[in-house]
Amino acid sequence: MIFVNETTCPASWTVGYQRDGRERLIVVVKGTYTLPENGEPTVLATQQQALVEADQFIGEPGYSAPLWETDYAHCKTACDVLLLGSAHAPGQRAALRVQVGLQVGAMTKRFDVTGPRVWHRRLGTSVMAASAPAAFERLPIHYGTAFGGVDRSEEKRTGRVDTFLPNPAGRGFARHPASLDGQLLPFTSEHGKPVTQAEARYTPMAFSPIGRNWLPRSRFAGTYDQQWIDNTAPCWPDDFDDRYFQAAPPDQIIAFPRAPLDVRLSNLTPDGDRRFTIPHRPMPVTFIPYQGRDVERDALLDTIVLEPDEARYTLTWRSVLPLGKSIFDVREVIVGERSRAARMTQRFAGKPWYPSLADAVRALDRRKGSRS
Template sequence: MLEVRNKTAFEVALVPVQDKQGDDYAVVVIKGTFCWKDRGVPVPAGEPVPILHADTFHGEPGSSSLRYAADACPRKPGTDVALVGSAHVPGGKTATTLDVGLRVGPVQCVLRVVGDRRWQRMMGLWRPTSPEAFRTLPLVYERAFGGMDLTHADAAKHSGEPRNPVGTGYCAHGDAKRLEGLSLPNLERPGSPITHWKDRPAPVGLGFIGRDWMPRQRFAGTHDAAWEQERSPLLPEDFDERFHNAAFPELVSPQHLQGGEPVRLLNVTPEGQAAFHLPRFHVEVEARFSELRARHTAVLDTVVLEPDSRRLLLTWRAAVPCTRRFLDIRCVDVHATPA
C-alpha cells in the first residue's frame, strides 16, 4: 500500500499525471503557508492552507476570474508569482489614481489603478467621465480591460476580449446601448490610458489567468479532429508545458525561483510599502519502489502573496518518473530544511 510520509510542517499531496508522450509521473506537491510582517522574516502560519485540486474563482466559475489556480497540476517550467488582494491608498486617504505593483526577485509588474469611470456621450462624442475617488479597490481582472459584447441583434456578431472575457470596457460596434454607462477599466498600464472606445489595450493584473484565456490558451495545443482520432486521450503533440504557468505573463519567472529573493510591494497594504525576503527551504522527495529508491529535489514553482491578510503561500513540486509503475511505489518521504 502506498504511504506518503510527510516529515515537514507543510501540506503534501501525491498526484498521478501523464505527459504528452504518455509517460507517467507521480507529482509530489508541497505547499507551505507563511505569515509576514513588514521587513520581517515570514514564518510558518499556524493554520496551513490546504492543497487545491481544482481552480477556484472569485465568483461563478466560467464567468469570473481565477482566485487561485489549482495546486495539483503537473510540472511548471517556471515559477508563477501572483497577488490576491487590493489596492490601498496609503494612510487611509483617498485618490483618483494610484500606482500599485510588486517585485519578487527578477519579476515585477506595475499597474495604474483609476477610480470608477463610465462612457458618456458629450458634445456628440463618447468620453470617459472623471474618475471617482477611492480608498481601496480589489485587484481583480473584472476591473481590467475586457468583457463580452452581446448587444448586436445578430448573434453571429457577438464577440469578446479573448485575453480577459470577464473584464470591462470592451465594445465591438460602438452601439449606444452598449456604451452608455459602460464602466471603463480600473486597472491600466501606466502611460497607456484608454481614450477611445475602440482602444484595445492589453488587460493587466497581478492574479492568475484562466485556462481558456489568451495567451495561456495557445499553449494548450491543437485539439482538432485529427488529435481526437489519432492521439486522444494523450495531450496534443504541440502541447507546451508553459500552459501550466497560470500567472500574469510578466510575473512568470522562466527560471525557477530558489527562495530568499527580495519582495517589494507597493500600495497593496494600508502602509503603502512592504518588503521582506522569500523563505528559503531545501525540499527533497524520496520515492521507494519495490526494487529501488529515487531522490528528487522539489522546485519552487508557485508564489502567492496575500497582503490583505499578511499571508504568503509557497508551493514546491517534484515529478517522480514511474512509467507503468505508479502502483510499484511503496513509500514517498518528504523532507524540508531551511536553506
C-alpha cells in the same frame, strides 16, 4: 502506495501523463507564511491553507476572472508569481489614481489604478466618454477589473458575440462602443496609458491568474481535432506545450528560485510600502520503489501567491517522477527530512542496515568476537 508527510505543511500527490502516455507521479507541498511588517522576519503561519482541489473564480466559473488555480498542475517549467489583493491609496487618504508595484527578486511590474468611472454618451452625440474618476481608499485588483470583456450587443440580432481573447472576464471592451453606455470602466491600466477611448484596445493589467482559454496561454494547449480523437486521446496532443500549466501573466514568470527572494509591495498594503524576504527552504522528496534505488530530490518552488489583504503568502513546491510503468511501481513517498538510516530500517524491518560496507564488516567482526 504509502504517502508520508514529515513537514507541517499540507502535501499530497496525483498522477498525470507524459507525452508518450506513461504515467508520472506528481507530489505537491504548500506552505503558508505570514506577510510580515517591514523589518520583521517571515514565519510559517499557524493556520496552513489547504491545497486547492479545483480552479476557483471571482464569480461564475469559466466566465469570471480566475482567483485560484488547482495546486495539482502536472508540471511547471518556471515559477509563477501571483498576487491577490487591492490597491491602497497612500496614507489611507482617498486618491483619484495610484500606481501599484510588485517586485519579487529581479521581477518588477507596475501599473496605474484609477477610481471608479462610468462610460456615458456625450450630449447630442453618439460619442462615448469617460466620467471623472471617484476618489477611493481601496479597490480590488484582478482581471475582472482590468480591460477586457465580451460584447453581446449584436447577439440577439445576428448571433454574433465579440470577445477580447486576452481577457474575456474584464470590462471596457466593445466592438460597438455605444453598448458601453452606463458601464464601468476598468480600474487598472498601463502606467501613463489611461483608458479614455471606447473604441481603443488596451493591455489588461493585473497580478492574478490568467484564464486557461485566454491568449496567450491557450496557444500552448495544443490541437484537439479529429486526428487527436482517433489516434492520440486521452494523451496530450503532439503540439501540447508544458508552458500551458503556468497560470501567471507572462511578465510574472521567473526562474525557479534557488535563493531567498526580496519582495517589495507598493501601494498594495495600507502602509503603502512593504518590504520583506521570502526565505529559501529546501523541500526534499524521496520516492521509494519496490525495486531499484530510492530517488531523492528537492521539489522545485514553482508557485508564489501573495495575499497582502490577508497578511499571508503561500509557497508551492512540486516534484514530478516519470514512471516506467505505473503508480504501482512506487512503494512509498516521503516528503520532508527523514534520515536514510530510518528509511532503510523501516523498509527492511527486522533486518540490520549499515550505511557502508565498512560498517557491515565491523559489525560482523564484533559478532564473531562475542561468540569466541
